[in-house]
Amino acid sequence: MSVAIRFSAADFEPAVAGDQLQTSSRPSLSYWQDSWRRLKQNRRTVGSLWAVIALGVLTVAGPWAWPVDPAVQDVDQISQAPAWPSSALIVPAYTPWAGITATPTRAGEVVANLRLAEPGSTQAVRLVWEPVAGAAGYVVYRSVYDTAPDRALGLPIGEVLGGDRVSFEDRLDLEPRGYWYSVVVVDENRAEQEAYAVLAVDLVRTVSAEEATLRGWVEEGAALALGDRIELPYHPLGTDYLGRDMLARLLYGARVSLFIGVVAPLLFVLVGVVWGSAAGFMGGRIDQLLMRIADFVIALPFLLFMILFKIAFGIGPGESGVFPMLVALVLLGWPSTARLVRGQILQVRQEGYIAASQLLGARTGYLVFRHMIPQTMGVILVTLTFAVPSAIFTEAFLSFIGMGVAPPTPSWGSMANEGIRTMLSHPHELLFPAVIISVTVLAFNLLGDGLRDALDVRMRGRE
Amino acid sequence: MLTYTLKRVLQGIVTVWFIATATFIAMHAVPGDPLANQRATNEQIRQNLEQRYGLDRPVTEQYVVFLGGILRGDFGISFTQENRRVNDIIRESFPVSATLGILAIVFAAFGGVLMGALTALFRDRVPDLVIMFLVILGISVPSFVVAALSQLTLVDINTWLGFSLLPVAGWGTLRHMIVPSMVLGLGTMAYLTRLMRSSMLEITSADFIRTARAKGLPPSRIFLKHQLRNAVLPVVTVLGPAIAAITTGGFVVELVFAIPGLGRYFVEAVQQLDYTVIMGTTVFYGGFLVSMVIVVDLLYGWIDPRVRLE
Numbered sequence: 185m186s187v188a189i190r191f192s193a194a195d196f197e198p199a200v201a202g203d204q205l206q207t208s209s210r211p212s213l214s215y216w217q218d219s220w221r222r223l224k225q226n227r228r229t230v231g232s233l234w235a236v237i238a239l240g241v242l243t244v245a246g247p248w249a250w251p252v253d254p255a256v257q258d259v260d261q262i263s264q265a266p267a268w269p270s271s272a273l274i275v276p277a278y279t280p281w282a283g284i285t286a287t288p289t290r291a292g293e294v295v296a297n298l299r300l301a302e303p304g305s306t307q308a309v310r311l312v313w314e315p316v317a318g319a320a321g322y323v324v325y326r327s328v329y330d331t332a333p334d335r336a337l338g339l340p341i342g343e344v345l346g347g348d349r350v351s352f353e354d355r356l357d358l359e360p361r362g363y364w365y366s367v368v369v370v371d372e373n374r375a376e377q378e379a380y381a382v383l384a385v386d387l388v389r390t391v392s393a394e395e396a397t398l399r400g401w402v403e404e405g406a407a408l409a410l411g412d413r414i415e416l417p418y419h420p421l422g423t424d425y426l427g428r429d430m431l432a433r434l435l436y437g438a439r440v441s442l443f444i445g446v447v448a449p450l451l452f453v454l455v456g457v458v459w460g461s462a463a464g465f466m467g468g469r470i471d472q473l474l475m476r477i478a479d480f481v482i483a484l485p486f487l488l489f490m491i492l493f494k495i496a497f498g499i500g501p502g503e504s505g506v507f508p509m510l511v512a513l514v515l516l517g518w519p520s521t522a523r524l525v526r527g528q529i530l531q532v533r534q535e536g537y538i539a540a541s542q543l544l545g546a547r548t549g550y551l552v553f554r555h556m557i558p559q560t561m562g563v564i565l566v567t568l569t570f571a572v573p574s575a576i577f578t579e580a581f582l583s584f585i586g587m588g589v590a591p592p593t594p595s596w597g598s599m600a601n602e603g604i605r606t607m608l609s610h611p612h613e614l615l616f617p618a619v620i621i622s623v624t625v626l627a628f629n630l631l632g633d634g635l636r637d638a639l640d641v642r643m644r645g646r647e
Numbered sequence: 648m649l650t651y652t653l654k655r656v657l658q659g660i661v662t663v664w665f666i667a668t669a670t671f672i673a674m675h676a677v678p679g680d681p682l683a684n685q686r687a688t689n690e691q692i693r694q695n696l697e698q699r700y701g702l703d704r705p706v707t708e709q710y711v712v713f714l715g716g717i718l719r720g721d722f723g724i725s726f727t728q729e730n731r732r733v734n735d736i737i738r739e740s741f742p743v744s745a746t747l748g749i750l751a752i753v754f755a756a757f758g759g760v761l762m763g764a765l766t767a768l769f770r771d772r773v774p775d776l777v778i779m780f781l782v783i784l785g786i787s788v789p790s791f792v793v794a795a796l797s798q799l800t801l802v803d804i805n806t807w808l809g810f811s812l813l814p815v816a817g818w819g820t821l822r823h824m825i826v827p828s829m830v831l832g833l834g835t836m837a838y839l840t841r842l843m844r845s846s847m848l849e850i851t852s853a854d855f856i857r858t859a860r861a862k863g864l865p866p867s868r869i870f871l872k873h874q875l876r877n878a879v880l881p882v883v884t885v886l887g888p889a890i891a892a893i894t895t896g897g898f899v900v901e902l903v904f905a906i907p908g909l910g911r912y913f914v915e916a917v918q919q920l921d922y923t924v925i926m927g928t929t930v931f932y933g934g935f936l937v938s939m940v941i942v943v944d945l946l947y948g949w950i951d952p953r954v955r956l957e
Contacts, residue, residue, distance in 0.1 A: 485894075581790075584789075584791045584899060585899070
């Protein structure tokens with residue numbers, strides 16, 4: 185990099201003794217200050233650091249800012265995709281319907297004039313049609329897809345037998361959406377005829393005043409007139425297959441997933457640091473013994489033993505299973521850190537300044553805390569950052585195969601697992617947990633990359 | 648070399664013994680009744696079942712029997728699938744898992760080397776940025792999500808085409824294997840791409856590359872003969888851990904794609920608490936991984952004599 189420097193005549197005046205004899209070109213920076221300076225220069229790292237902070241804030245403050253119980257089921261809005269708040273129309277309470285009978289006056293094979301007896305609502309859909317001469321009965325099909333000529337008719341939801349009944353009432357699990365009803369004629373042998381009539385129906389959500397009170401949508405004793413609209417509980421990110429609020433579950437799941445993802449690495453890195461520095465510092469027989477143990481634990485197939493330990497600890501009734509997972513992660517995770525720290529300590533012990541410090545009379549404790557641990561701190565920090573995504577992955581993996589936290593405790597992994605079952609019809613149930621797992625893992629990975637570069641001693645002092 | 652080999656094999660045997668012991672202890676610490684899933688309706692049936700599975704003997708004797716079984720290569724009978732030997736389950740399902748794993752490793756290694764070389768060749772240009780973005784995705788997205796999404800995409804493609812281009816699930820022909828092995832190898836491929844990229848960039852500034860350029864070699868020859876060959880070396884050294892990662896990653900892929908591999912049997916056995924199958928599979932997997940590590944170590948020792956001295 186070339187810098188244009190402009191000189192003036194004053195610059196060439198002889199210096200006066202005692203006046204600014206020596207000035208350093210840049211302020212002296214400690215290792216951590218220098219690392220921090222380099223870290224701030226990397227935009228990706230700064231971005232990921234902000235993302236990690238945001239995740240932390242979300243985890244701590246989220247359930248408080250969105251105080252919806254993640255275990256409460258909203259049975260009226262099951263597998264609801266993210267949408268604007270929905271409302272319901274107040275209608276009179278349901279009254280039974282006798283139906284309509286008519287004698288056929290018309291020849292023909294196709295049901296004619298299929299229509300609604302009254303406007304369709306989620307309370308009931310009442311179909312009426314003109315009778316067909318010679319029909320022994322009718323079968324009614326309902327589909328949520330358009331029944332184009334080559335498509336299926338959907339589910340048979342009812343049979344009307346006896347040729348004179350020409351009406352059908354559908355009350356089965358109606359949702360505020362479009363339905364396609366098909367009516368097919370059957371003969372005496374109950375064989376369905378080829379031809380059928382189709383009616384597309386668009387339903388609005390309706391509820392009676394009593395029912396609205398019963399479900400807690402309005403306060404008891406609130407004045408409700410027919411035709412009023414009332415707001416339903418709002419789910420900004422929709423609901424899952426049991427009607428639980430996705431946002432609330434994601435926020436509570438963050439507490440579980442990030443708790444495991446952050447606390448477990450903290451603990452096993454701590455164990456690893458103690459173990460590794462003990463081995464590296466004491467050396468000899470103890471070193472041999474400690475590292476042999478670490479070697480054995482490292483040889484255990486990680487995920488298999490995570491699963492084994494999870495079953496061995498067991499989950500009692502009412503427990504979430506977070507603690508056994510934490511213990512299993514710590515039990516299996518520490519050896520790699522121990523190896524790393526031991527290697528670092530052995531390397532640092534060879535350094536000249538350690539010998540110099542010893543010559544000056546430094547005690548062991550001073551050497552360890554003043555020289556060795558600060559020297560290895562960078563490596564430890566980087567290990568810790570990279571351990572977080574792998575712990576989150578492990579939790580997600582275990583929850584995915586059903587060995588993770590026990591329901592109804594939400595975790596991102598178990599949410600993704602549940603979402604996969606309904607991914608064809610309701611992709612949002614898989615997408616949200618999957619995206620948040622990926623974003624978290626990505627943020628920690630990028631942060632780790634940046635930290636590794638920033639804390640690298642060889643990079644020290646570079647721009 | 649012989650001493651080194653013997654030493655590594657001996658270490659491996661001790662490690663497998665340790666794995667077997669840890670498995671035995673973990674499984675005997677499992678709360679609950681191992682025969683709870685069985686039809687142990689009365690005392691006589693329970694006694695017969697206990698006798699059959701050797702549960703009536705003291706724990707130490709069970710341990711000896713278990714170790715003896717491992718030495719003879721016999722892992723016992725399944726708890727939940729009557730009269731089915733664990734050996735038979737392994738014999739049937741392990742080749743499936745191994746095929747899947749080998750394909751995944753081949754895909755990951757070739758893909759990783761190729762993509763890494765491309766990124767280094769087009770440094771800071773569009774192909775580099777695109778591939779590195781995909782690599783970051785590959786590292787950050789959990790494998791079961793990738794598996795599920797690829798299945799969804801496959802369904803859409805097959806629907807759009809009107810015939811089954813590649814099957815969505817199952818096992819049998821090569822067409823069944825393509826998508827699962829790609830999904831399984833994706834994470835490792837992303838990792839290898841990153842490694843390959845940095846090792847390529849390091850070599851670009853090496854002296855011998857400058858020399859080659861100075862003496863007027865064509866760029867393609869420099870790239871293939873000097874750069875690529877040297878950059879691949881560090882990639883080869885991480886293939887050992889990659890095998891372990893792919894073996895266990897296979898669980899998820901086998902579950903999602905309904906592949907009758909060992910991983911799926913293991914997960915099913917865990918869900919049904921099938922003690923003998925869990926213990927047998929764990930020891931088998933452990934032994935397999937340990938022997939893989941030894942083979943890779945011996946290869947290193949053969950390539951780089953300095954390793955043997957450690």
